[in-house]
Amino acid sequence: MRFWQRVLINGILFIALTGFFQNSGSFYVSNMWIALVASLILAILNASIRPILQIISLPITLLTLGLFSIVINALMLEMTSAFVGSNNFHFSSFGMTMLISIILSICNAIISNHLTNRR
16 A cells, blocks of 8 residues: 555545544544644655664563564554543553554455445
């Protein structure tokens, strides 16, 4: 999937997940533009900082058979929240961040698979 497609899809997923968790207040995005900005910042962080974290955490990732990558994804989302601002984009807990991370990963895998099979 191309860069801007992934940014747009992640922005849409952020809005959808905000609507899904609206009543619990555990994940909040103030508006659509903040979701797109957060998606862009997440893409930049994934391109720049995530590879460094993956190399540093390689032993524990191998030990947990890859499950530690969920924690790395959650850390990327927490850093995104810090850059965007916690008034506009925030999670209630790190566990919620990990849940959103898992949902985003699954949705992105399904969408990427669909787009590659379509071509």
